[in-house]
Structure formats: structure tokens, C-alpha cells
Amino acid sequence: MTPVPEKMKLVEIVDVDAPLDPRSVADHEPERDFQLPDVIGILPIRSAVAYPGTVMPLAIGRERSKMLIDDLVPHETIFGLVAQINADVENPGAGDLYRVGTAASVLKVIRMPQGSLNIIVHGIARFEILEFVQTVPYLKARVRMVEIKTRKTKQVKALMVNVRNIAGRVIALSPNVPEEAAILLENIGDPSGLADFLAATLNIPNAEKQALLEEYDPRKRLEKISRALTSQLEVLELSHKIQGEVRQSIDKSQREYYLQEQLKAIQAELGQGDKRTEEINELQSRVKKAAMPESVETEAFRELDRLSKIPVASPEYSVLRTWIEWICELPWSKSTDDAIDIRKAERILNRDHYGLTKIKQRILEFLAVRKLNPHGKSPILCFVGPPGVGKTSLGQSIARAMNRKFIRISLGGIRDEADIRGHRRTYIGALPGRILQELRKCGVRNPVFMLDELDKIGQDFRGDPASALLEVLDPQQNNTFSDHYLDQPFDLSNVMFIGTANYTEPVPPALLDRMETIELPGYTEGEKMQIARKYLIPRQLREHGLKKTQLTIPEDTLRAIINSYTREAGVRNLERTIGSLCRHAATRIAKGASKRITVNLSGLAKILGPHKFESEIALRTATPGVVTGLAYTPFGGEILFVESVATPGKGGLLLTGQIGDVMKESAQAAFSVVKASAKRLGIDPEQFARNDYHIHVPAGAVPKDGPSAGIAMFTALVSLLQNKTVRPDVAMTGEITLSGLVLPVGGLKEKILAAKRAGIETVILPRRNKKDLSDVPKEAKANINFAFVTKAPDVLRITFEG
Numbered sequence: 001m002t003p004v005p006e007k008m009k010l011v012e013i014v015d016v017d018a019p020l021d022p023r024s025v026a027d028h029e030p031e032r033d034f035q036l037p038d039v040i041g042i043l044p045i046r047s048a049v050a051y052p053g054t055v056m057p058l059a060i061g062r063e064r065s066k067m068l069i070d071d072l073v074p075h076e077t078i079f080g081l082v083a084q085i086n087a088d089v090e091n092p093g094a095g096d097l098y099r100v101g102t103a104a105s106v107l108k109v110i111r112m113p114q115g116s117l118n119i120i121v122h123g124i125a126r127f128e129i130l131e132f133v134q135t136v137p138y139l140k141a142r143v144r145m146v147e148i149k150t151r152k153t154k155q156v157k158a159l160m161v162n163v164r165n166i167a168g169r170v171i172a173l174s175p176n177v178p179e180e181a182a183i184l185l186e187n188i189g190d191p192s193g194l195a196d197f198l199a200a201t202l203n204i205p206n207a208e209k210q211a212l213l214e215e216y217d218p219r220k221r222l223e224k225i226s227r228a229l230t231s232q233l234e235v236l237e238l239s240h241k242i243q244g245e246v247r248q249s250i251d252k253s254q255r256e257y258y259l260q261e262q263l264k265a266i267q268a269e270l271g272q273g274d275k276r277t278e279e280i281n282e283l284q285s286r287v288k289k290a291a292m293p294e295s296v297e298t299e300a301f302r303e304l305d306r307l308s309k310i311p312v313a314s315p316e317y318s319v320l321r322t323w324i325e326w327i328c329e330l331p332w333s334k335s336t337d338d339a340i341d342i343r344k345a346e347r348i349l350n351r352d353h354y355g356l357t358k359i360k361q362r363i364l365e366f367l368a369v370r371k372l373n374p375h376g377k378s379p380i381l382c383f384v385g386p387p388g389v390g391k392t393s394l395g396q397s398i399a400r401a402m403n404r405k406f407i408r409i410s411l412g413g414i415r416d417e418a419d420i421r422g423h424r425r426t427y428i429g430a431l432p433g434r435i436l437q438e439l440r441k442c443g444v445r446n447p448v449f450m451l452d453e454l455d456k457i458g459q460d461f462r463g464d465p466a467s468a469l470l471e472v473l474d475p476q477q478n479n480t481f482s483d484h485y486l487d488q489p490f491d492l493s494n495v496m497f498i499g500t501a502n503y504t505e506p507v508p509p510a511l512l513d514r515m516e517t518i519e520l521p522g523y524t525e526g527e528k529m530q531i532a533r534k535y536l537i538p539r540q541l542r543e544h545g546l547k548k549t550q551l552t553i554p555e556d557t558l559r560a561i562i563n564s565y566t567r568e569a570g571v572r573n574l575e576r577t578i579g580s581l582c583r584h585a586a587t588r589i590a591k592g593a594s595k596r597i598t599v600n601l602s603g604l605a606k607i608l609g610p611h612k613f614e615s616e617i618a619l620r621t622a623t624p625g626v627v628t629g630l631a632y633t634p635f636g637g638e639i640l641f642v643e644s645v646a647t648p649g650k651g652g653l654l655l656t657g658q659i660g661d662v663m664k665e666s667a668q669a670a671f672s673v674v675k676a677s678a679k680r681l682g683i684d685p686e687q688f689a690r691n692d693y694h695i696h697v698p699a700g701a702v703p704k705d706g707p708s709a710g711i712a713m714f715t716a717l718v719s720l721l722q723n724k725t726v727r728p729d730v731a732m733t734g735e736i737t738l739s740g741l742v743l744p745v746g747g748l749k750e751k752i753l754a755a756k757r758a759g760i761e762t763v764i765l766p767r768r769n770k771k772d773l774s775d776v777p778k779e780a781k782a783n784i785n786f787a788f789v790t791k792a793p794d795v796l797r798i799t800f801e802g
């Protein structure tokens with residue numbers, strides 16, 4: 001039990017025997033000498049419960065109740081307040097009332113002009129109804145006062161501290177409760193009085209409030225109140241938190257909104273106002289011109305009519321006007337004419353992109369079908385691949401090839417459904433969602449609309465943007481897309497949607513189902529050289545105002561940029577780096593320092609700094625226990641280092657480095673295989689009892705998972721236990737089973753490209769992946785030795801020379 005603080009013991013129980021006075025609100029002790037008459041008038045109350053010791057205002061409307069009040073002599077006559085079981089009963093009889101109520105006296109009667117009464121009553125003591133003795137003109141009952149017996153046990157005192165404490169926090173969080181309530185709380189020394197005071201403030205259903213009145217034991221009552229207060233506190237704290245978050249996002253739009261309103265009011269004062277008729281006439285003709293569907297137009301005219309009746313200075317006027325303007329500006333029927341010429345389309349695709357033969361082929365097929373059957377439901381394409389492989393720019397080319405406008409929205413970080421389909425109009429500063437905003441901007445209803453980065457959509461308590469996107473992409477539904485702001489169906493079926501993602505896994509499966517994915521796995525060194533020569537260098541030269549003759553980038557310089565300065569699946573950094581060379585050249589030429597510039601290898605290092613990716617592998621693998629693995633990530637393939645060390649211990653295995661569960665299990669398996677074949681590998685099994693083993697897979701912000709590092713972990717452990725380093729030019733990928741078998745893995749092309757970028761000469765692969773090698777471009781395979789393994793120990797013959 002918690003000790004009772006000193007302060008508590010000092011609080012005295014105060015007796016009240018002075019005549020009641022509204023100022024004595026803080027005295028919550030039931031009067032000791034209070035005598036309840038045998039028969040009292042009963043005032044039914046609809047949706048509240050009165051408690052002893054509290055003061056409450058009541059509005060009296062019913063004739064019977066008025067009569068009762070009129071018969072009372074203020075300050076002297078006691079009557080009973082009893083809650084109705086059902087608040088809707090207009091003329092409650094004996095059966096409609098609870099049996100326990102609160103005896104009270106009237107402190108004040110305020111007569112309202114319309115004849116109704118407001119009274120302020122002071123609750124004095126609990127009573128039970130024994131029987132009703134009168135029903136006309138108002139209820140009277142024979143009653144018995146309930147004596148509350150309080151023992152201030154330690155437990156009760158502790159409970160009081162507890163509820164005071166929670167109530168204090170509730171008060172602090174409740175904007176409508178004055179701070180003084182907290183002080184009042186401290187001054188109620190009687191447990192029953194404290195419980196009743198708090199019960200009156202609780203935000204709980206009436207039936208529960210009545211239950212608190214009917215609970216005579218103050219200790220039990222305090223316990224119930226403590227529970228109710230705690231849950232109220234939780235709700236308050238949560239809503240406080242949510243409010244804080246919401247407020248941040250609303251504050252800005254609300255501020256702008258009010259400023260605009262003020263500006264309007266000022267303008268009206270200055271006599272520039274009432275352009276209303278003019279404005280409404282203009283809106284009317286705009287509505288007509290917008291050529292919207294009939295039902296929408298009817299609604300627009302109805303709202304326009306409403307607008308003409310609202311005062312211009314009222315906030316609603318501008319809310320409504322903005323809405324009508326929005327409706328007028330949407331491309332309800334404007335569209336561009338499709339001009340699909342397959343041969344021209346092919347030219348455009350080839351002009352904009354190097355390689356990508358299969359993908360271009362698929363796009364042309366798609367366009368051909370579209371041309372022959374313009375109104376058929378064509379599939380939604382989704383380009384999947386690492387950054388910088390041309391997903392976005394392919395979308396732009398498609399738009400150009402079809403002679404359509406192009407729109408792109410990035411879904412990265414969109415977590416609110418309202419971002420897609422807007423906020424309701426009633427919400428201050430509301431706007432339509434991104435889909436309609438972009439359509440308005442582009443002005444036609446049939447653009448190519450790219451939904452970029454589908455894998456980055458978020459989801460939180462404000463709703464799920466993915467489900468809104470589902471509706472956007474569903475050909476069955478998207479001809480009546482409903483934006484919350486617009487509140488009218490908009491036909492999206494003429495929009496051609498294209499998705500992009502780095503990775504398909506994070507894309508919600510329902511969305512992925514709606515689309516046909518087209519993979520763009522990344523480029524080989526040779527492809528990148530071509531892309532740079534034919535596309536990136538000319539473009540960057542143009543953008544920097546340079547002539548072709550003014551900057552020369554020789555073959556080996558370009559190769560060094562690709563291999564030593566940018567290591568990526570796409571060509572984004574390559575283009576950026578070429579941009580820096582152009583900037584450098586442009587500066588020198590503008591200064592007059594040179595006329596034409598050739599960037600050779602040594603010049604390159606001067607402009608870009610030392611190589612970024614030099615011989616990291618040799619450095620890392622110089623220690624036993626470190627092995628180069630190959631991984632497949634959203635950014636293409638990557639090499640990764642598997643490190644292991646032994647520390648004194650008892651044979652445990654520790655895994656670190658942001659690795660997922662599958663990878664962890666695969667490490668366990670590798671460890672077991674090493675232990676099981678220790679003898680054959682020349683490893684002293686005694687070692688296991690003395691050491692703990694730690695495997696770490698460092699670097700990269702991307703969490704790593706999957707089983708494909710199995711043989712790398714196996715090899716790292718063997719390297720550690722045999723105290724031998726592995727060859728630095730070898731990298732490996734493969735799943736390992738408990739029996740030491742090596743199973744095939746995915747992402748082969750990406751992994752091989754990554755190995756090549758890193759300067760690896762030998763790649764170890766599962767034998768069962770051999771057939772997949774034919775899908776990997778020749779270019780990528782050139783100058784790499786492939787070694788195929790069936791069992792884990794085969795790896796060792798390759799990694800340890802000799």
C-alpha cells in the first residue's frame with residue numbers, strides 16, 4: 001500500500017450547519033443534523049443525475065415541474081431530484097424513475113421571459129423512494145434518507161490521493177474545466193463528498209452515473225470513479241495528441257483562409273464590395289461552358305442559387321464560390337485527340353531511350369491494341385526497377401507517342417486518403433485530392449497519368465490511400481470516381497494510368513493485381529556507355545550551353561566515371577556527374593581560361609575528387625572471417641560483406657546489421673552446417689564450447705533479408721575458424737540447407753551486374769541457377785568466371801586458394 005502523504009492527514013472534516021448559501025459550494029460534507037421530511041415533492045430530471053454536495057443549474061420546462069417549484073419556499077423546503085430511466089418520456093410516472101435520488105434545496109429561481117424557469121439547486125443527501133403518495137399535480141413520495149457511513153481507512157485515503165491525482169490531470173487536459181476545480185478538489189476531505197463531486201463531473205452515460213449514486217459504500221464508489229477517470233484520461237491524452245498533429249497541418253490553411261476573409265471584409269468596407277451580381281453572372285456562364293454532365297450541372301446551378309443568397313462577407317460565401325470555381329475548371333469534356341501512329345511511336349521511343357528492346361516492344365503492342373480498339377479496357381502498365389533506369393521518362397515518351405499530355409504524381413510519403421480524394425467541403429481550407437488537382441492543371445480528361453513510387457505509399461490513422469487508389473485504377477469504378485471535396489462523380493476512364501515502383505513487394509497486392517508489371521532491371525557497363533554517349537552527354541552539353549567541340553570525354557574517362565564514381569543500376573548519378581564535368585568546362589570557358597576541354601583520367605580525379613569506390617573489397621577481405629556476398633535490393637544488385645568474429649563465450653550465435661528473420665534463420669543453418677562438418681573441415685570442435693560467434697552484415701540503410709546470403713555466411717564462419725582469408729576477387733550467392741545443400745536464388749542479373757561494377761572476377765552460384773544465366777546479357781557476363789556449386793564445402797575449394 002502506498003503511504004499516505006502528510007498533507008492529507010491535515011485535511012479536517014468540516015461540518016456545515018450554517019444556512020445554505022451559494023458561496024459555500026466548496027463544503028461538500030452532508031449536513032450532520034440534516035432531517036429529511038417523510039414525504040417530499042419529486043422533480044424528475046431527464047438527462048442528468050444530481051449528487052449530494054454539488055450545485056447544479058436545471059432548466060424547468062414541464063408544467064408539473066414548474067408547479068412543484070412554485071410550491072417550494074426557497075432556501076427552506078427540501079424536495080427530491082430523481083433521474084428518469086428514459087430521458088425521452090415526457091410525463092414520467094412512478095415506473096419511469098429510478099428509486100434512489102438526491103434531496104436538494106433551491107438556491108435561486110430565475111424566471112425566463114418565455115415563461116420557463118431556470119433554477120439552481122444544491123444537493124444535500126441521498127434518499128430512497130419507499131412509495132409514491134401523489135401524482136397530481138406533481139409527484140410526491142414517502143422517502144427514507146440514506147446515511148453514508150465513512151471509515152477513513154488507509155485504503156480509502158490512498159484511493160482519495162489516487163483519484164485526486166488523476167482528476168488533476170484530467171482537469172489540466174480539459175479546456176472547459178476551470179483551473180480552480182483542482183483547488184476545490186484538494187479541499188474536499190470527505191471520501192463520499194469527493195466521490196460525489198467527481199461523479200458529477202464525469203463524462204459517462206446516465207445509467208452509470210445513476211449506478212454511482214446508488215453505490216452507498218464510498219470506497220467502492222471511489223474505485224469505480226478511479227477506473228472511469230483513468231479511461232477518460234487515456235481518451236483525453238490520445239485526443240490531445242491527435243489534435244496536436246492535426247492542428248499543425250490545419251493551422252496554415254486556416255490562417256490563410258482567415259486572412260483572406262479579413263481582406264474581403266476590408267475591401268467591402270472600402271466600397272469595392274458588392275460585385276456579387278457580376279460575379280454570379282460570370283460563374284453562371286462558366287458553369288454552362290464547362291460542359292459538365294447534367295446531374296453535376298444541376299447541382300452547380302443549385303449551389304449557385306444558394307450562393308446568391310448568402311452575404312458576401314460570410315465565410316460560407318467564399319467556401320461555396322471556391323467550390324463552384326473548382327467544378328467549372330475541371331476538364332469534364334475537354335480532351336486531346338489521340339493520334340497513334342505506331343511507326344512514329346517507335347521512332348519516339350527509340351529517340352528517347354537506348355536499348356530496352358523488350359520493353360519498347362511491349363509498349364508498342366499496347367499502343368497498337370489501343371489504336372485498333374480505342375474504347376477497350378487496356379491493362380495498366382507498371383514499370384518496376386531501380387532508380388534511374390528510365391521509368392519516368394518512358395512514361396513521358398508514351399505520352400508523346402500518343403500525343404497526350406503527361407502528369408506525374410509521386411506517391412512517396414502519401415499517407416492520408418485525403419491526399420488522393422480530398423477533404424470534405426465543410427472542412428476549412430478543404431481542397432480536392434491530388435488526382436483532380438492534377439487533372440485541372442493539365443486541363444484535359446485524357447492525359448497519361450503516372451503514379452510514381454507506388455511502393456512508397458504509407459498508411460496511418462487518417463485512412464488508407466491505397467484503397468482510394470484501387471478505386472482510381474479500377475475500370476469498373478473509375479468512371480464515377482468520387483472526390484470528397486467535389487462530392488460529384490468524375491469520369492476517370494479516359495485517363496491512361498501508368499504506375500512505377502522500385503520493388504513490387506511493398507506495393508499493396510490488391511493494387512499490384514490491377515496492373516501488368518514490366519521489369520527494368522538496370523544497365524550493364526556497355527549499355528551505360530552507350531546511353532551516356534548518345535543521350536546523357538548531348539543533353540547535358542545542351543543544358544550547359546556548350547558546343548559538342550568544347551568538351552570531350554574520352555572512352556576511358558567515361559568508363560572510370562561509370563565504375564569508380566557512380567555505382568548504380570540506373571544512370572541517374574552518371575548523368576549528374578556528367579553534369580558536373582559540363583559545369584566545370586562551362587566555368588573555365590566562360591572565364592576565358594580555355595577554349596575546349598578534354599577530361600582525361602587525371603583531370604577527372606581533380607574535378608571529382610579521388611575515386612569513391614576503390615578496392616574496398618581487398619581492404620575488407622584482408623581479415624579472416626569476412627566474405628563478399630551478393631544481394632538484391634530495391635536499388636538493384638549490391639555487394640555486401642558478411643563479417644564474423646569469435647568472442648569468449650559458450651557457443652552462441654549473435655546476428656546484427658538490420659537483417660530480417662529469413663536471413664537470421666539462414667545464418668543459424670550455416671552455423672549448424674559448420675558445426676556438423678567441423679572435423680572434416682579441420683576445425684577443432686572444442687572451440688565451439690569456448691566461444692560465442694557474431695555475424696554482422698554492415699552498411700546500407702536498406703534492411704536486408706532473404707536466404708541468399710547462406711553460403712556467404714557459411715564461408716565467413718569457416719574462414720574465421722580456419723583463420724584463413726578468402727580471395728578478394730570472389731563473390732557468392734546461394735541459399736544453404738541444414739544438410740549443406742546449395743539452393744538457387746533470384747535477382748541473378750542484378751547481382752552479376754553489381755559484382756561486375758565492384759570489380760569481382762569470380763562469382764559463385766548455385767548449380768541449379770546455371771540455366772538462368774542465359775537470361776543475363778552477354779555484356780554482363782564478359783570477363784567473369786562463374787563457378788557452380790551443389791554443396792556448401794564446394795565453395796571452399798574456390799575461395800581459399802590452393
Ligand SMILES: Nc1ncnc2c1ncn2[C@@H]1O[C@H](COP(=O)(O)OP(=O)(O)O)[C@@H](O)[C@H]1O
Nearest residue numbers: 352353354387388389390391392393531535571
Ligand atoms: N535507356 C535509356 N536511354 C536514355 N536515357 C535514359 C535511359 N534510361 C534512363 N535514362 C535517363 O536517365 C535519367 C533518369 O531516368 P528516370 O526516368 O528519372 O528514371 P526512374 O524514373 O526509373 O528513376 C533520365 O534523364 C532518363 O532520360
Ligand SMILES: [Mg+2]
Nearest residue numbers: 391392452500
Ligand atoms: Mg522516376
